[in-house]
Amino acid sequence: MGTRRDFLKGVIAGGAAATAGAVALPAAARETRSRPPEALGLLYDGTLCVGCKACVAACKEANNNPAEFSTVDHLWDTPLDTSGYTFNLIKMYRNGTMDAKDQETNGYAFMKTSCMHCADPSCVSACPVSAMTKDPETGVVGYNPDKCIGCRYCVAACPFGIPKYQYDSPTGRIGKCELCRHRHKDGHYSACAEVCPTGATLFGRTEDLLAEAKRRIAMKPGELNRFPRGRLRPAQEKMLQGQPDGKGERKRKGWRHEPDQSYETPAGKYLQHVYGEKEYGGTQVLKLSGVNFEKLGMPNLPPDAAAALSETIQHNLYGNLIMPFAVLGAMTWVAKRNVKPEDESSDKEGS
Amino acid sequence: MANHQHAAPAPVGGSLVNIVTLSCGVLIALMAAILVVRFLFGLGAVTALNDGYPWGIWIAVDVVIGSAFACGGFSVAMLVYIFNKGEYHPLVRPALLASLFGYTLAGAGVMFDLGRWWNVWNMFWPGSINPNSVMFEVAVCISLYIVVMWIEFSPVVLEQFGKRDMKKKVSKAMFFIIALGTVLPMMHQSSLGTLLVVMGGQVHPLWQTPALPLLYLLSAIFMGYAVVLFESCLTSTAYRRKLETPMLTPMAKIMLGILAVFIVVRLGDVIVRGALPKAFAPSVEALMFWLEMVCFIAPLILIGAEANRRNPAKLFLAGVLLMLGGALMRLSGFLIGYETGGDFNYFPTLAEVLVTAGMFAAEVLGYIIITRRFPVLPREEAIH
Numbered sequence: 001m002g003t004r005r006d007f008l009k010g011v012i013a014g015g016a017a018a019t020a021g022a023v024a025l026p027a028a029a030r031e032t033r034s035r036p037p038e039a040l041g042l043l044y045d046g047t048l049c050v051g052c053k054a055c056v057a058a059c060k061e062a063n064n065n066p067a068e069f070s071t072v073d074h075l076w077d078t079p080l081d082t083s084g085y086t087f088n089l090i091k092m093y094r095n096g097t098m099d100a101k102d103q104e105t106n107g108y109a110f111m112k113t114s115c116m117h118c119a120d121p122s123c124v125s126a127c128p129v130s131a132m133t134k135d136p137e138t139g140v141v142g143y144n145p146d147k148c149i150g151c152r153y154c155v156a157a158c159p160f161g162i163p164k165y166q167y168d169s170p171t172g173r174i175g176k177c178e179l180c181r182h183r184h185k186d187g188h189y190s191a192c193a194e195v196c197p198t199g200a201t202l203f204g205r206t207e208d209l210l211a212e213a214k215r216r217i218a219m220k221p222g223e224l225n226r227f228p229r230g231r232l233r234p235a236q237e238k239m240l241q242g243q244p245d246g247k248g249e250r251k252r253k254g255w256r257h258e259p260d261q262s263y264e265t266p267a268g269k270y271l272q273h274v275y276g277e278k279e280y281g282g283t284q285v286l287k288l289s290g291v292n293f294e295k296l297g298m299p300n301l302p303p304d305a306a307a308a309l310s311e312t313i314q315h316n317l318y319g320n321l322i323m324p325f326a327v328l329g330a331m332t333w334v335a336k337r338n339v340k341p342e343d344e345s346s347d348k349e350g351s
Numbered sequence: 352m353a354n355h356q357h358a359a360p361a362p363v364g365g366s367l368v369n370i371v372t373l374s375c376g377v378l379i380a381l382m383a384a385i386l387v388v389r390f391l392f393g394l395g396a397v398t399a400l401n402d403g404y405p406w407g408i409w410i411a412v413d414v415v416i417g418s419a420f421a422c423g424g425f426s427v428a429m430l431v432y433i434f435n436k437g438e439y440h441p442l443v444r445p446a447l448l449a450s451l452f453g454y455t456l457a458g459a460g461v462m463f464d465l466g467r468w469w470n471v472w473n474m475f476w477p478g479s480i481n482p483n484s485v486m487f488e489v490a491v492c493i494s495l496y497i498v499v500m501w502i503e504f505s506p507v508v509l510e511q512f513g514k515r516d517m518k519k520k521v522s523k524a525m526f527f528i529i530a531l532g533t534v535l536p537m538m539h540q541s542s543l544g545t546l547l548v549v550m551g552g553q554v555h556p557l558w559q560t561p562a563l564p565l566l567y568l569l570s571a572i573f574m575g576y577a578v579v580l581f582e583s584c585l586t587s588t589a590y591r592r593k594l595e596t597p598m599l600t601p602m603a604k605i606m607l608g609i610l611a612v613f614i615v616v617r618l619g620d621v622i623v624r625g626a627l628p629k630a631f632a633p634s635v636e637a638l639m640f641w642l643e644m645v646c647f648i649a650p651l652i653l654i655g656a657e658a659n660r661r662n663p664a665k666l667f668l669a670g671v672l673l674m675l676g677g678a679l680m681r682l683s684g685f686l687i688g689y690e691t692g693g694d695f696n697y698f699p700t701l702a703e704v705l706v707t708a709g710m711f712a713a714e715v716l717g718y719i720i721i722t723r724r725f726p727v728l729p730r731e732e733a734i735h
Binding site: 081083084122125126127128129130131145146147148149150151152153155156157159161164165166167168169170171172173297299301302306307309310311313314315317318324327328331332334335336337338339 | 390391392393394395396398400401402403405406431432433435464465466467468470471473474476479480481482483484485486487488490525526527529530531533534537538541542545546548549550551552553561564689691692693
């Protein structure tokens with residue numbers, strides 16, 4: 001006669017499981033991750049960019065990507081946005097008469113679009129098969145097509161709209177900037193920074209780049225200042241470089257030796273905001289601009305990464321499968337009491 | 352005693368060739384043709400997918416909504432085996448069958464959408480899996496659940512082919528399979544909601560909340576009952592059988608109880624997060640939100656009174672409304688309220704719609720064939 005009692009047991013089992021989940025939630029929140037200490041990245045300074053798109057061409061070459069056309073005559077590589085075949089693009093902001101550079105009204109400005117290499121990337125958290133990974137040392141967010149199942153959850157998850165898929169191919173891959181990690185072993189760094197004629201795109205350790213960015217936003221607009229080009233070398237490395245044939249530098253990181261390419265130019269009018277310093281827990285690519293970042297297509301993001309919240313929920317519900325097994329245990333216990341008579345009866349009734 | 356006197360399940364019988372099955376066949380053939388093009392030339396050849404909307408209706412409708420529609424088996428099994436409500440036992444097999452098809456096809460549908468489907472084994476490969484990924488949890492749970500449901504349903508097949516020994520063996524472990532069959536859907540139906548969390552601010556505040564797992568779980572349960580109302584009324588009418596109203600009336604009451612809890616959580620969450628003003632903005636999202644709310648609240652008015660719950664037409668309508676409400680909430684979260692910025696637009700192509708239609712046609716056709724040839728529905732004494 002246990003119907004009502006068993007019903008109550010079911011309610012209690014379900015209730016206990018739900019409570020366990022609710023109580024566990026705040027207990028083990030996963031904090032937003034920060035950049036690894038040796039994180040590599042880029043500093044893009046929109047005030048130095050002249051929009052020559054040498055970086056776009058170099059990126060295509062370095063990644064062996066085909067040209068994409070948006071004009072009738074198909075003469076030049078003219079992608080309108082990053083895509084599965086274009087990992088880096090310089091976009092232009094225009095307003096009114098476009099009188100002056102880095103001016104919001106009646107002006108224009110440039111912005112680089114490429115992977116930000118987040119400290120706590122949504123794409124890496126989203127990827128079910130670890131095809132998207134973050135290097136624990138360099139922090140580079142890399143992609144492995146041999147694992148990728150093409151679900152495009154990374155495309156949907158990224159707040160910057162960076163991973164892109166090749167929809168036109170039956171074997172389409174995800175395409176995104178990997179900071180030219182395939183060139184690092186030969187001593188080359190990111191092609192975009194390597195070719196940038198004005199140092200608008202600078203490669204280096206994010207920590208050094210952040211210090212450089214802060215140095216720049218503190219400059220007086222119009223004042224003559226020295227700006228590095230190519231790869232940003234930290235102070236101690238510059239000292240070592242004074243030694244014969246820059247051995248110290250090569251030993252430190254294995255980058256190819258380059259002469260100092262820095263030059264002097266008047267400082268731009270910077271917004272007091274290093275984009276990427278704090279957004280989503282920080283990114284390894286940092287940006288400076290004279291025009292509001294949102295106007296240039298960079299989203300306004302909170303300091304906490306969505307991945308942290310998503311993984312907090314995921315692990316509190318399923319961490320070590322404690323909750324599922326607890327609920328399964330309760331359900332099995334109740335089901336064992338309830339299922340038996342039904343099967344016997346259906347056996348009797350059957351055929 | 353939980354042993355209620357019910358007629359044993361028996362095949363409905365009758366012809367398999369009629370206007371409904373033929374239409375289903377045509378839709379399935381069209382789907383197959385489109386899929387050939389898709390696998391030869393890529394997703395772009397048949398879909399309107401783009402990098403602003405990497406997921407279209409094959410995910411939002413076929414998988415997210417489709418699997419919620421397939422929660423009847425889970426909802427009814429909970430009622431019968433966990434809450435020991437034996438009086439609903441005749442509803443178990445048909446509900447389970449509908450779920451079986453819904454999930455199996457949702458699983459197949461995912462494969463159509465995967466751009467690199469040949470790598471899918473990585474989802475189960477210990478060296479590749481990413482337990483941080485909500486998608487991983489969803490995929491593993493759904494795969495397991497499909498297997499579990501086929502085992503749950505296997506007595507029907509074994510019974511038909513007279514394999515009584517085997518059926519007995521399966522029956523011995525059935526309590527555990529049934530328990531698994533309640534836990535797994537709870538896990539992945541909630542996680543289908545959690546899928547949106549990592550998308551952050553790209554999902555409109557009316558649908559982006561840490562309460563997503565709870566909202567998706569509760570709605571999946573009442574949608575499960577709603578689908579049973581829908582399917583039971585439809586089957587009875589189509590096969591000219593006696594309506595199952597005496598069972599549906601009390602079940603609808605349970606459904607309304609869960610619905611009420613859901614509405615409190617849904618509205619409470621929107622208010623607590625301060626997202627309510629967004630519901631009064633002149634936007635498509637606000638309109639979608641209120642459409643969804645109407646579908647959730649109307650059934651409370653429609654069949655809130657016991658007398659109205661005895662009216663099969665009202666039960667059917669309430670079921671349809673709740674299916675629609677749950678579907679709208681999912682569609683808004685995954686597509687309408689999803690915005691990556693930039694000039695991206697998505698509207699499904701005819702080919703995408705036809706594949707989705709083909710999937711649902713396959714479910715209907717499978718349901719008809721199996722109920723006519725296998726012992727799923729209770730034996731009917733009336734002439735037909």
